[in-house]
Structures are given as structure tokens and as C-alpha cells.
Amino acid sequence: MRYSLLALALYAVASHASAAPAPHDEILPDLNRDQIRQAERQNAETTVQPQQNQVSMSSEELIRHPEMLTDAMDTALARQNIDNIRFLLPLYRRMEGHDETMASYAGAILYRADGDYKAAEQGFRNIIKEHPDYAPVRLQLALTLSQDGKAREAAKELQEVRKTPDLPEPTKEYLGEFNKYLKKDRAWHFDGNLSYVRDNNVSRAPRERIYGGFEFEEPRTAHGIVYDVSAQKNILLNGHWIWKNSLSAGGKFYWDAHDYDDLIVRAETGAGWRNRKQEISLSPFYEKRWYGTEPYSGTAGGVLRYSHMLSSKWWIFSAWQYGYRRHKDRGFLDGVNHAASASVLYRRTDKEYFVFGTGKGYSSARDRSDAYEFENLRAGWTKSWGKLGEFSTSLNGTVQYRRYQAEDIFSIKRLDRETYVHLAAGHKKLSWKGFTPRLNWAWTHVHSNHFYYRQDQHRVFLDVTKQF
Structure with a gap:
């Protein structure tokens, strides 16, 4: 990103000829300039999000086919499709024998999408407490912490994810980009x-x-x-x-x-x-x-x-x-x-x-x-x-x-x-x-x-x- 830089103020006043030179008065500086620069930097350096694709299924069809509902929820979570997760989660929770961990995972993602980062963080941590080897959940926790301004904690969680064996190459690339983003915050x-x-x-x-x-x-x-x-x-x-x-x-x-x-x-x-x-x-x-x-x-x-x-x-x-x-x-x-x-x-x-x-x-x-x-x-x-x-x-x-x-x-x-x-x-x-x-x-x-x-x-x- 290119950050616009304001030129220094032009001076408007001179000293008396009989006295030593003195600085001129100036257009007083804008105290918000650095804040606006930081906002521009944050707008440009946004963490890469997984691609979202839409699916089209009615609630009646999904309720009559539990396997299809489970597959649809799994797909929506994998692709981080917020609209689909929001539509599917109430139906999934009504399904007999549903996986409560998956439902909690989906709920935490929706909390984050709605800006309730505290609830989202707690939801992901509850899952990790019971399943510390669930790398996708830990990655979502790192993303939540980063978005909520807790970059130091996010970096720690990301390092744990990178220790996961046999990570797919696209996942490694995503983690690399995420790590670069976190480093920029403290550089x-x-x-x-x-x-x-x-x-x-x-x-x-x-x-x-x-x-x-x-x-x-x-x-x-x-x-x-x-x-x-x-x-x-x-x-x-x-x-x-x-x-x-x-x-x-x-x-x-x-x-x-x-x-x-x-x-x-x-x-x-x-x-x-x-x-x-x-x-x-x-x-x-x-x-x-x-x-x-x-x-x-x-x-x-x-x-x-x-x-x-x-x-x-x-x-x-x-x-x-x-x-x-x-x-x-x-x-x-x-x-x-x-x-x-x-x-x-x-x-x-x-x-x-x-x-x-x-x-x-x-x-x-x-x-x-x-x-x-x-x-x-x-x-x-x-x-x-x-x-x-x-x-x-x-x-x-x-x-x-x-x-x-x-x-x-x-x-x-x-x-x-x-x-x-x-x-x-x-x-x-x-x-x-x-x-x-x-x-x-x-x-x-x-x-x-x-x-x-x-x-x-x-x-x-x-x-x-x-x-x-």
C-alpha cells in the first residue's frame, strides 16, 4: 500500500530585520495524521480469508437427509461460508445425533462474524481444551485473536498449527501469508x-x-x-x-x-x-x-x-x-x-x-x-x-x-x-x-x-x- 504523506507546513511569518532570525508561525499540525496512516495500513494489510462459495439447498430437503445436512455443514465450515453456516446451524442442531463439537465450532465462527470476539475466542478454546490436536480449530482461534487485536497470542497459536504434520501445500501457503501479516504488526x-x-x-x-x-x-x-x-x-x-x-x-x-x-x-x-x-x-x-x-x-x-x-x-x-x-x-x-x-x-x-x-x-x-x-x-x-x-x-x-x-x-x-x-x-x-x-x-x-x-x-x- 502506498501511504499518502502530507508535505511539511509552509511558514507564514518573518522576524524583525534588526533581530536574529526566528522561526515563522505555521499551519498547526493535524494530530490525527498518524492515526489515519495506521488505519490505511490496517485497511491494506488484511489477513487473507478462505474463499467462499455458495450452495443452494432448502431446509426441508436437508432435514429429510441428515447425511446431506452433515456434508453441507462440513463444506460450509471448510470454506468459511458465513451465510451458509448461519442458515445450516439451526437445522444441524435439530438433527438427532449431531456432533456437538461441530456445532460449537460453527457457533464460534458466527460469533466472530458478528463481532463478538470474546465469545468466539471462548468457544474455540473450549473445543481445543477437549481436542488439543484439532489444528483447524486452533487456526480459527489464531485468526480470531488477530482480528481482536491480540497479535501476540495469535502468533503463538499459529506456531502450534505449523507443527501439525503432513499439512497440505495450500494450507502451508496460507499459514505463511498469515505469519507475514502478524510480523508486519510488530515490525x-x-x-x-x-x-x-x-x-x-x-x-x-x-x-x-x-x-x-x-x-x-x-x-x-x-x-x-x-x-x-x-x-x-x-x-x-x-x-x-x-x-x-x-x-x-x-x-x-x-x-x-x-x-x-x-x-x-x-x-x-x-x-x-x-x-x-x-x-x-x-x-x-x-x-x-x-x-x-x-x-x-x-x-x-x-x-x-x-x-x-x-x-x-x-x-x-x-x-x-x-x-x-x-x-x-x-x-x-x-x-x-x-x-x-x-x-x-x-x-x-x-x-x-x-x-x-x-x-x-x-x-x-x-x-x-x-x-x-x-x-x-x-x-x-x-x-x-x-x-x-x-x-x-x-x-x-x-x-x-x-x-x-x-x-x-x-x-x-x-x-x-x-x-x-x-x-x-x-x-x-x-x-x-x-x-x-x-x-x-x-x-x-x-x-x-x-x-x-x-x-x-x-x-x-x-x-x-x-x-x-
Whole structure:
């Protein structure tokens, strides 16, 4: 699967010419981005299911022919045909001399199909307790545990199944695919994005060069790269519990304007609980920022995330983050930051989905003219075209408001409306060893009551993504 990667936010603000450069304000990050990536990964890496075929028999015919009913039930179970099992099981239980183990086995499969994983697991374990050598039952238990988020226990059961002598070759192939699927859950997942940038006003010099006795520098052009890399790994604990780890780094590197180089490195680690439909996690994090090749700030805090699958087409995501940011040289910017984010994903087809989201938060500072509240709205659309889905497009937009708490040195209490639009298109035939180029267009517009922060910028660029 190809995981869509968002480009890093474009910066909208510059520092005063008389002061050392400072980072620009940015479109605040979407806290649900990693959750949506994980949902996309789960949607692609679905365990291979046995093929289902339909049979057509009436209940009257089956009741009059017990042998036929038994054969039909055995066939439906072997092929994992849920519709047929649901139809046959009540008839089979009415049959005199029926095999109660087979009936319990069929009942457990129906529990799983209906989403009652606890009852399904208990049903399979009851059978294994009496018949520990029943490999098909143990395989169904492994599948149930995997779907319910208990990957560690599923792997143990799968290893027991693989010890069964004289397994048919198709079964060995299925077990191999199942084992690969389980390994992916506990493996490192990496994402990367790289693009060239030419910025005609990297210092974000205002159009008004002179204001209130202040004179500002001329616009400066810079050339460089924008990059974004991340890595995630789950450590499987007992039951539904996991330990989540995440590392990321992103920023800009200008080979002809190092005063504006920007790098943010972030590390998260914490516990999570999950099952088939939902996941909740709490992770402490630390974030370090370098600006102009020098240490700029450090933020320590925690992030709470929750996701829930309402159906195969609808997902909801929410997150709340708290952090305290401390600056190396600009103590007047130190303060607490709160941010909340919520998103809804609607999958129209296997090749098309929409995301709608909103965010709200507060960033404090010792100097109240740098403290602000923010709120935003987000929308995105992603689609793969054609039978094979080789050509893909994505369109994402964000509108954000910032309301500052006090007047600054220009006696202006700042109010900004920021708009960001990003359109990307790529084709798998242009990929080389997993590196996929995309053509991008991005527009950033800042409407502000403050002369210094107004901005309108268009960018057309190529980037390269890689997922492995």
C-alpha cells in the first residue's frame, strides 16, 4: 500500500530585520495524521480469508437427509461460508445425533462474524481444551485473536498449527501469508518524503519596508530541500495491550541560506490498548527544534489518542496534546501548549476516501502578545484511478484562525486567517524501487490585520515518497 504523506507546513511569518532570525508561525499540525496512516495500513494489510462459495439447498430437503445436512455443514465450515453456516446451524442442531463439537465450532465462527470476539475466542478454546490436536480449530482461534487485536497470542497459536504434520501445500501457503501479516504488526514501519524548494522570500519580509520607524530587510531568495521522515513500531504485550514507539524528523535545509534552516525531531513512547474496532493510547513525547543550525526550543508533554471504526466505511479519530515549551534564548516565548483534534474518515470505495476534521487549542507565552488561541477546519480527498489504481490524486485544505491575546510593539492585537491548499498527483509506473515521484501544487494565504504577517504564496514542485 502506498501511504499518502502530507508535505511539511509552509511558514507564514518573518522576524524583525534588526533581530536574529526566528522561526515563522505555521499551519498547526493535524494530530490525527498518524492515526489515519495506521488505519490505511490496517485497511491494506488484511489477513487473507478462505474463499467462499455458495450452495443452494432448502431446509426441508436437508432435514429429510441428515447425511446431506452433515456434508453441507462440513463444506460450509471448510470454506468459511458465513451465510451458509448461519442458515445450516439451526437445522444441524435439530438433527438427532449431531456432533456437538461441530456445532460449537460453527457457533464460534458466527460469533466472530458478528463481532463478538470474546465469545468466539471462548468457544474455540473450549473445543481445543477437549481436542488439543484439532489444528483447524486452533487456526480459527489464531485468526480470531488477530482480528481482536491480540497479535501476540495469535502468533503463538499459529506456531502450534505449523507443527501439525503432513499439512497440505495450500494450507502451508496460507499459514505463511498469515505469519507475514502478524510480523508486519510488530515490525518497524518507515515513511519518507523529499522535495526541492525555491523560496523567493525566505525571510518573509513585509511589503511595507518601513513602518513606525522600523526598517525591514529586503526579501531574500533561498534554495534547498523539504524533508519528512518517520518510523513507528509496536511492541506486543499481553492481551489487547501494546507499547507504541514513534520517531520523526522534518524540516527545511537551504544550501544558500543556513540562517533559515529548520529541523524538528520528535520521539514518542507509551502504552496502548486496542481491539478490532478501537484503539486508545497515551504517550509522553519530547520534541527538539533547531533553527538556523542552532538549538531553538524543546517541548516535553504527552498525547492522548483514540480511534474507533464505526463500520467498514466510517472511522473517527480524536487526539489531545499537552506540552510545555522552553526556548534557549527567547524565554519570553516559554509556555504551555494545548491542542485537540478530531477527524472523520469516510471510505467511499476501496480506492477513494474523504477526511473531514477540526482542531482547537491554546499556546501560552510569558509575553501575551505572542500567546494565542487557534481553531481550524480541514478537509481532504484521496482517490486512485483505473482498475489497478496506479494513478492517484489527493487534495487537502485547511483554514485556520489565530487570535492573539495582547497588542505587540506596533500596538496591534494580531488576528490571522490562514488558508492552505495542497494538490498532489502521482503514478506508480514512474516509481523506482519503491520511490514514487509526485507533482504538487501548494497555496498558502495569510489574511491578517497586521501588516507584517500578510502572505500569499504559490508553489509547484516535485516530491518523492517512500514507504517500507
